[in-house]
Amino acid sequence: MIAISRTDRSAFAEWWWSVDRVLLGTFGLLIAIGFLLSLAASPAAADRLSITDPFHFLYRHGFYAGIGAAVMLALSSLDPRGARRVAALILLGAMALTAATLVMGVEVKGATRWLRFAGFSLQPSEFLKPALIVIAGWLFAEQRRGTAAPAAIIAFVLYLACVTLLLLQPDFGQTVLLTTAFGALFFLAGMPWIWTAALGAMALMGSAAAYFVFPHVASRVDRFLNPESGDTYQIDRALEAVGRGGLFGRGPGEGEVKHFLPDAHTDFIFAVAAEEFGLLACLLITGLFGVVIWRGLRSALRLNEPFMQLAAAGLTLLLGLQAFINIAVNLHLVPPKGMTLPFISYGGSSMLATSVTAGLLLAMTRRRPGVYERSS
């Protein structure tokens, strides 16, 4: 541990002693694991895409991870109000840019989610999620406090706007994630059970509608329910990878399946980890996300301030749900969603958005006088 005196009153020391160091360490560990796995997946991905430099993706991963870590640390130094303002700015920016993708986006695999500039492509919708959760948490808290403004209604309008933007891309996976997180936040905000139930019913109806409106959703669900009905190539390979890995894995670099999995370095990095490092790696990654959820919810449980409580819980939910869905897809527990594994999957937008989420969570959970319930 870095030797920093408790009596040191510098900004850095203050940050260091107030931040949740377990959470911070877990995030760091996850980023390191992601980089390590990129060593395995990057050459295979480069080879598949006929890129001459086998470490093309590794260098980029390292670059994004570095920027992500910096963003996370910078955001964690904010106070709740500052965090809220940053979130508001990000929300407005992300909504504007997501809307822009509809007009000038680059189509990748049938969806226009990307904006391209200066050799980098950005998926602005990734940033919608943490920003919306923080703002919605604040609005729900205001509502509960009895503000004159119709805060909850504003929250719903913002949510519907975001979901509309996501569905226009179309990005059904992110919609599911955002809806689940928003619904959970709504529930946590102490809204009546009946409303929560109504929202859940609406989400179910929305899913059913998506099945009939979006052919790719229908095809994915059909293939999940009845594997004979279509191409389950990626899922089959992922399951093989987990099976081949066994308890200890086949060893670093010994994975075969990564050569056949088109999304091995992104959505299916978990399967690559399973094949090369075995069940132990699977349990380690799953466990680390478990630690994130435990620390995040534990802080939310003890926070006294409603906004901070909701924002902390919501951001934790966001990370936890995304990890859960991604791992569940890799293990074929739910239909494929096209969702990255936070901190670990390759991808600049995903990495930065995850870092924003983590940074805001760290900012919310910092120990400040009076914000936590006194431990008995």
Add this chain to the structure above:
Amino acid sequence: MIGGSRVRLLRREDAPAPLTERTAVHTARRVALRDEEKTAIEAGRGRIAAVGLAFALGFVMLGLRAADLALLDKPAQAVAAVAEAESAKRGGRADIVDRNGEILATTLDTHSLYADPRKVWDAGETAKALVTVLPELNEARTAERLRERRAFVWIARNLTPTQRQAVFSLGLPGVGFIREPKRVYPRTRLASHVLGFTDIDGEGSSGLELGLESDLREYGERGRPMPVSIDMRVQFALADELRAAQAEFSALAAAGVVMDVKTGEVLAMASLPDFDPNRPTDSDPDARRNRAASSLYEMGSTFKAFTVAMALEDGVADLESGYDASKPIKVGNHVIHDYHAENRWLTVSEIFTHSSNIGSSKMALEVGADRQRAFLEGLGLLTRPAGELPEIADPLVPQHWGEATTATVSFGHGVAVTPLATASAFASIANGGKYVQPTFKVHPPGRELPEGKRIMSATTSQNVLDLMRQVVTEGTGRKAEAPGYQVAGKTGTAEKPKNGGYSRKDLISSFAAIFPHDEPRYVVLVLLDEPRGTPETFGYATAGWTAAPTAGKVVSRIAPMLGVDRANPDSEPQLIAANTGG
């Protein structure tokens, strides 16, 4: 952000208040609501705990599922992935297997040695060292290559893992390996003409490797081997008997085809001399020629089967009709003789069994050129037959089809066809009168039979079949009998066209066999190019002494493999008598 700085300013002034953003009225209300808010927060805590519990359950489920997949579900999946890995290495080219799944062609990884001459320290030394482990290299030429001013030169292609290891152990700088898939034919010469071979880049360059190129890629992508119609056992028996006959009769070459008469599947196709497709360039180009598919022969008397069928089908003659074969006839500038002239009137069946050129010519002339042409066209003898082999040749058909042509074609001269086309035409006689296209793809059992085009009535085909059986029981084809398998057949001895005429001594002897006679299933065509008589054959090299016994031996060997029941030999003579009587 202007608002932000204002707030920070305020904060410094009233230091202890965390709620500076609010007016006094708000603060007052907040105090009043504190208790209420506290209850709300407590309720919120309960809900957070519930969410935490749900997450805990979900993550435990993930862990259990991962453990289940990793530890319990293993073997089948591992195998699938390895198979996938292997087929991907093959660059998508499927193995070729025979109809019973035996491997005929596969792809192995080999290691090709290259050098970067710029990085080689001493070309002479390096070449010297390489020759110690790769003796087939020429030291001087290798050294020369290593001195070239280039970044890449090939040293040796397709090395084995052992050779690769030996080169590795030399520790030479500037040399390296590239993994190259190489097509391998584990049965070496067997069916070499049918399979063909690939070029150094793994693209088909002849045979089915070329003809089935896209199918092989398609099967390869699905990771499955591609079955072809060849039956390796039948192929071996055919090739083995042909080789024995070629040696016994000192023939220049030999060719053979075994075909299923109902489906058109080619079960075996052999051509001698043959070659090793693993090293195609080491062989004589003449040996690489598939005589069964790409060489054209005037088949001779075997064509009389078609002439008789045509006459019966057209109704110009029945089995008892008689023709005057007492003296040679003159058609145009040709005079047509019989070799074993009977010099009398002959019935249609006698014309066939005694192989009378005069009688055949008269029958054909009676039918006429146009209808003869149409009939042979229907039997696939005037166009290139179907089949996936790219080597299959177009027949040689005379441009002007006059009376002389009609007469000579009736006994198999003037039209040159491939053995494959001849076998297909005989299949039409055997299967009740329909022309079925030959194919090298497997006809899945149980699938509907191909809809052949009817060329002759079932009665006509039965009559010709009976005549062919007679050829074996009492005619020129007696040596083709395979006891119990009721061979029906027709001999064909043609003089080879040489120096603008025909050579008396150099023959094409062929035999077309159909078996079993009572329920025909297979055609066997055997052809010997320039066989020589032996003391055992009393110097005869004609089909009855050379091709017929070979075909008989092939039938006796392949019939048990193909599950053809051996009939009770006693019942046969009556059957023949009954048929000829009718």
